[in-house]
Amino acid sequence: MDAIHLQDLSFYAFHGVHDEEARLGQRFVVDLSCWLDLGPASRSDVYAQTLCYASLTRAVEAVVTRSRFHLIERLAGAIAEAVFELDPRIERIAVKVHKPGAPLPIAAGHVSVEINRTRSRDETP
Template sequence: MDAIHLEDLAFYAFHGLYDEEARLGQRFHVDLTCWLDLGPASRSDDYGHTVDYGAITSAIERVVTTSRFRLIERLAGAIAEATFAVDGRIERVRVRVHKPGAPLPIAAGRVSVEIERDRA
């Protein structure tokens, strides 16, 4: 299966369990892989045979910046759902949400969640 990758998309949003996260917000980074058949596009050089990367990016931005989730696991799920809604040719997605400012009880570290979903 062929894939399109969107990596290190950065957004400022207000997700998290704690009141401070809802009030102050923080940066989130999203990596997305979409699996679909890119054979027609690779043979034709026709824009209509591929997925609009800008439309996918805009859908992710809407989810990340206009919703509020307590868990980045739910945020990742909502991104997957929005991505499937962009184009019916997308068969599978992998979403990784990075939360660089996650409240950890140590001086340094990173948190991310990754999910994979197939079109139902």
Template sequence: MDAIHLNDLAFFAYHGVFDEEARLGQRFLVDLTCWLDLSLPGQTDAYEDTVCYASLVKAAEAAVTGNRVQLLEKLAQIIADAIFDADERIARVSIKVRKPGAPLPIAVGTVSVEITRDRPAIS
């Protein structure tokens, strides 16, 4: 299956377990991979035949900045749900959320979570 990749999307938000994270906020970096059939836009070169990259960025931004969660795992799931809502042609999504300012007991380091989800079947 074909894929669209959006990497290093940076958003400022207030996620984390500690009170300081909720009060001060920090930067989160998001990578998205969206799997779908891109054969039609590959043939037609028509904008309407593909997924709008900007709409994916806006969906991710709304998911990251419009919620307050403790865990990166939950944040990744919220982003995945938002991406599926953004365009029905997306069959699978992989979300990687990095937290460069995570409170770790070392001088530098990055924490990240990556999930892959298939579009839920409609019942």
């Protein structure tokens, strides 16, 4: 299966369990992979036969910056849902959300969550 990857998409948002996270916000970094058949685009060089990278980026940005979630697990799930809605050709998605400023009891390190979703046959038009 072919894939399109977007990496290191960085956004400032207000997700987290703690009140300070909701008030102050922090940076979140998203990696997104979408699996679909890119054969037609690879043979034709026709733009309409691939996914628009800008549209994918805007879909991720809308979820990250216009909603508030306590858990980055839910944030990743919401991103996957929005991307599936964007284009019915997408068969599988991996979303990784990095939270570099997560409150950890040590001086260095960061947290990330990765989810993988496959479109169910019932969802395909």
